[in-house]
Amino acid sequence: MVFNSIFFIFCFLPVFMLIYYLVPGKLRNLLLFLGSLIFYAWGEPVYVILMLFSSIFNYYMGTELERLYYDDRKQKINLIFSIIINLAVLVFFKYYGFLLNTIGGIIGIHIPHPELSLPIGLSFYTFRNLSYLFDIYLSKVSAQRNFLTFSVYSTMFPYTSAGPIVRYTDIETQLKQRTINISKFGIGAELFVKGLAKKVLLADNLSVLYSSICGHPQMSVFTSWLGILAYTMQLYFDFSGYSDMAIGLGKMLGFDFNKNFDYPYISTSVSEFWRRWHISLGSWFRDYIYIPLGGNRVSTLKHIRNILVVWALTGLWHGASWNFVLWGVYYGLFLLLEKFVLQKYLKKIPSWLCTVYTMLVVMIGWVFFSQTDFGALGHYLGTMFGIGASGFIDKTALYYLKTGFILLLISILMCRPAPYQYFKRLVRRRPVAAVIINLILFALSIAYMVYNSYTPFLYAKF
Template sequence: MLFSSITFLFLFLPVTVLIYYLVPQKTRNLVLLIASLFFYAWGEPVYVVLMILSILLNFFCGKDIGKKRADPVRAKRSLIFAVVMNVLILGFFKYYGLLMETLNVLFPYEIPYRELALPIGISFYTFQELSYLIDIYRGNAKPQQRLLPFALYISMFPQLIAGPIVRYVDIEAQLLNRVMSMRKFGQGVMYFIVGFAKKVVLADSIGVLYEQITALPIGSFSVLTAWVGCLAFAFQIYFDFSGYSDMAIGLGKMFGFEFRKNFQYPYIAKNIGEFWRRWHISLGTWFREYVYIPLGGNKCPASRHLLNLLIVWALTGLWHGAQWNFLVWGLYYGVILILERYVWGRALGRLPAFVQHIYTFVLVLIGWVFFFSPSLGAAMDYLGVMFGAGASAWIDRQGVYFLLTHWLLFLLCVIGSSLRGMNILRLLTGSYESRRIRQIAACVVYIGMFLVSLAFLVTESFHPFLYFRF
């Protein structure tokens, strides 16, 4: 079930909210858990069993680690066992196909295998479980003694499918006692509507252009067409994923939870390091806390620091997908971050701000080619065309046509991906002296956004969230 679907908007969500607020407070976790399992089973009826087994495994492993904390050796053994089990489950479902495909390339004989459907959201909820176990081992969290709150933490439908990755320590208290009010509920509705508009109005619309361009033979591309296609994907994935995150945050508020922001206008960054502090913040935080710092972070010799960065970014790439182009995508950013840290970072900081923005955005666009291409070879072919190798021309009528027919959509995407977009929204809803008028203006603006988004939803073709496949 998608957040941006008629079934969710007009059936699942209203019924869940109504029951949630009607039942006594002590029963609300149970209502939300049942709703979350139903939500997941709607699209993954088989893999909901896998998620339940994963919840049970980590619940009892967490209690076991907590009991053995007085004995560091035994606690560490329990943690290693739990981490290995989680990694094996994730690896089997996510990387089994890549392993078999690689073996068939390396060896002269063919090993038959059956490709497995990837359980939706497994990368996200596995990382939440790992952070829970590690925080217990470190003493940053106490093991949850009741299964219901823990099961809700893992399966909570607002952020189950595509994040943000929520650490247990951040919502431990909220699982047992959370503040709910009409004001918070209203804020949640506004967050949700903004995310809904990002997804169905901007991401899906610009995604149609990307699909049109990539459906063409690569040999027919001009350099301009290749860059327009890459730019379209950059905006599509930003509005798709940040839209989902906004909807998740909004839904969380409706049920009394506070989730941290997952995006902070990444396309206004002045270097790649800043870009990744603004993009998918919860994933970056997870890798920093549970991989980068335990490896030594930057508190070590330069050679070890370089290795730490490459390990983290290789894992980041593979987390996104079981293909070699994702590994290259991760290493690409690892190398750039190393160069910014040790080679040209200071010189870059002395350049005019607009030059820094261009530098960052161009490198990000190049990185997206590795991300959206079906294979590493396809990525190299597309990059070649972007820089003139194998292109039909530098500029052609096709590329100009794509620009002229979509200039307004690109303009809206530029505005929406910068602070200017939020400033315009605040101007429309909060620039009046009278509180009553501000409330009326906010209602008009947000209801209008919802109705426009709903019109796009019912008239356009189906577009699932891009991060569902991770």
């Protein structure tokens, strides 16, 4: 089941929310757990077993880590064992084929293997459960003794499929006691509509534009840049739209999840971009990989090593393909370049020019991200810089510019904070107008969903 489906919006969600609000508070966790299993099983019934195993295993290991608090050696052994089991499951389902193909490529033979479908949300709930264990080990939180309470955290349907990676420390109190009321429901519903509109009205149409451009065997320089601009906007509205919907659903259920995006495309440096993009993943790698490696409180060479390790792993987390590793290393190198060379220059030039520089780096980075085939990747990058291009601009480019101009213009405007700030002022001054705007966006989104084919969330496959 997915958020951008008619069944979820008009069947599952209203029935679930009605029961959730009517049952006594002490039964809400049970209902949320059962509802989350139904939500997940709707599309992948077999993999519910995998999710339940993850919940049971990490619940037990959490209690063991706390029990062994005064025995550092045994506690460390149990933590390592927990990490191995969690990562073994992740590697088997996500990287099994990738590893065999890589080994086969090195030794020069083809190793046949069955294709395994990736359980939706596996990377997200694995990292979520690992953060829980790490925080117990670091004494940041006590182990949850109630299995049902922990299972709600581990399986909750708003963030199951594509994050954000909510940490147990952030919602520990809310798992036991939370407030639900009309005000929070209204805020949550507004966030859900905002995310739905981002996904259905912007991301899905940008996907059509990008796919059409990529379908051409030969492109002009302008066409290739137009295509990657469409993908750049599509990815943002697709993933930030999902995050808005997840946070909105959380509000409706009485939870307060941290934001996952903070207008990343207004950043004035690559470093700032990664403080604003997929915040929950970036902070996860910072707290559990980068800092334990020594962070920046080590020698220069080790600092460089730490950044490259973290970004190679960040890239690999996104997908079982070498282009993702290359994408991660690409960002690691730019972060190092900014830290040791460009930082002093970026402070002296106008902020708009810094944003242009950042967006150029980001757009080129999304080429690495979008092309899993190295031949296609090299061809697209070459075309962007005139190598193998049909010219600087052609009729095809003018056609896509003409048909996609309004969509791209709206997308560029809507990835900036100004429209949302205006809407917040409108809510305070003219609440009725704000309600009407939300209803129009909701109606347009539903109409588009009815008359167009379903498009999955991009980050659900990671």
